[in-house]
Amino acid sequence: MQDRVDGEGAAPLYLRVRDQLAARIEKGLLTPNTRLPSERILAEEHNTTRVTARLALAQLEAEGRIYRSNRRGWFVSPPRLIYKPTHDYSFSENVTAQGRVPATETLDVTPTQAGTWLAARTGLTVGDPIVWLRRRRQIDDRPVLVENIYLNPKRLPGIETYNFDRSLWKLLREQYGVELRGKQIEMYPTALVDPQASAIGVTAGTAGLYVTRCSRDADGCFVEFDEEFWLHDALSIQVDVS
Amino acid sequence: MQDRVDGEGAAPLYLRVRDQLAARIEKGLLTPNTRLPSERILAEEHNTTRVTARLALAQLEAEGRIYRSNRRGWFVSPPRLIYKPTHDYSFSENVTAQGRVPATETLDVTPTQAGTWLAARTGLTVGDPIVWLRRRRQIDDRPVLVENIYLNPKRLPGIETYNFDRSLWKLLREQYGVELRGKQIEMYPTALVDPQASAIGVTAGTAGLYVTRCSRDADGCFVEFDEEFWLHDALSIQVDVS
């Protein structure tokens, strides 16, 4: 009731809080990966409550300008990684080339069999052997994606014995002479839910981008199916067609 | 305090509400474009408050399973439109081919000049003439995107005199003999903010997908630059590479 400076066409309070924070970021007062004032402080600064402060923060989060680290605070998002899913660049090389520091962790390697879902997308037959690989990848110590990779052991015998904390693309090329040719890519924005949200260390419901990629070698033989769950603010996709 | 059926590892209440709604949708009890129970009803059904009910709804919205219509209620999302930005399909044909009903409205046509931002992305020089076209496109009466199109009048003389409530791609081909060749596409998830949010009729902060496309003809001459703001649940992107 106290400080209604606004005229008739005033924006909602939470958008004004948003604007004030956005301005601080644009002016460079808040730089990438620095912590924002806590929700309680923000609420106090604007004579409002945490609920409203959180609305403003959620808005900026949806825009990809800030992100949250579980119970540690809100941070300014770094620039998006430019990602060209049609290229064979390795994640590590791509991240490094953009002046960032990549890291990869293998979460799990399991030999299994193709189910109906995978069979329909790869052309395999249900029951065909598959090596299922789960990895988490980071940029500058921030986990930005988890992935499920389904490898074809018929084309890649002994693949499960390798170490996967490096470029898979290099491994395929150097050890198996694979030249990837055909690729079908599909992607859409969606929220990350468990188990992927937990694996990345974010709350279920955090905005993400779901990307799948089916790769074949020069003979059209199925090599790998990749399913990536990205944080929505971590990347910008580029595709060039000629 | 009353109905804590949960053991020690119970999920938060808002996720249980989410699960119950998600199950109703999956079972087909709630079909695309039908209205969900109101927030107050949902809160009552689960012996909780609107705040918690809204958390559950926001979760499903982030997943792209439901959408909101301003002060009318929450509705089940229809399937995503499959969209291949590397193809020259017209929006109308693509939507029709998937059994849906498309519509296009021209919001604005303005002759103007290229600014630094557009010049950098198109190879034009600052000050070059441009025809700026704004359109809104719908699927089954739901607005799903707004777009800014920047046309090159040097390559397309008299372009501003046409009606744009139809396929631009057909217009270019039939009236100007344009065969689009080179294309640079960039996209990333972000929230829709004004003026795009208002133009689509959603609240600022609604999740979206930002897509830009720079098209050239067979001679490499710049034809059009397209900037699309999609609702995040309305589309699935597919790219095939060979």
Next chain:
DNA sequence: TCGCCAAACTGGTCTATACCAGATTAGCGA
């Protein structure tokens, strides 16, 4: 039957508060 208006209903915004669990930090004791 038709058109209008008021009531009822919807989500949008907001206050004020509470308790929890995990992360961080300050300080104390070995």
Next chain:
DNA sequence: TCGCTAATCTGGTATAGACCAGTTTGGCGA
């Protein structure tokens, strides 16, 4: 100096209301 503990701080979840501005609907009157 080092390591541990306890206090403090953070966001996560939740309650219980309130008022507003559009949308829809029901009923009344012409």
